[in-house]
Amino acid sequence: MKAKLHSALGAVIRSANAIKKGEWSFCIAYVNGKTPAGAAVMYMNKGTASLTFAAVLPEYRGRGIHQALIRRRLDQASRSGCTLAVGQAAYVSASARNMERSGMKLGYTRATWTSM
Numbered sequence: 001m002k003a004k005l006h007s008a009l010g011a012v013i014r015s016a017n018a019i020k021k022g023e024w025s026f027c028i029a030y031v032n033g034k035t036p037a038g039a040a041v042m043y044m045n046k047g048t049a050s051l052t053f054a055a056v057l058p059e060y061r062g063r064g065i066h067q068a069l070i071r072r073r074l075d076q077a078s079r080s081g082c083t084l085a086v087g088q089a090a091y092v093s094a095s096a097r098n099m100e101r102s103g104m105k106l107g108y109t110r111a112t113w114t115s116m
Helices: 002-015 065-079 094-101
Strands: 017-021 024-031 035-045 048-056 084-087
Touching: 024 065, 035 065, 048 065, 065 084, 065 094
Parallel strands: 048 084
Antiparallel strands: 017 024, 024 035, 035 048
8 A cells, every 4th residue: 555655745836836826826737648637726925835725536546646636736835945834624534634645734623613
């Protein structure tokens, strides 16, 4: 499994295209270098990067693509001089686990309250 994950990550990182527009960066992850499988967005300002959005098409989940998109944005943020990166994910979700696997640490939790 670990070898499969590393192989998938390498393929996605090599094929991810970053389109820069001001302080926003948009990435698309491709499978086999040609089939779009996921997308991610990052905003950078004053040394802080915000991982604002990421999604992987259901048929491509479980291949390490989401984690590769996180790593891609963290690497880009570091190269751009950012010293802090933040992101949001549902508590104990696959996205949260991928952020932790990528070296991010839980900063705080937030409760959302609703009424019937």
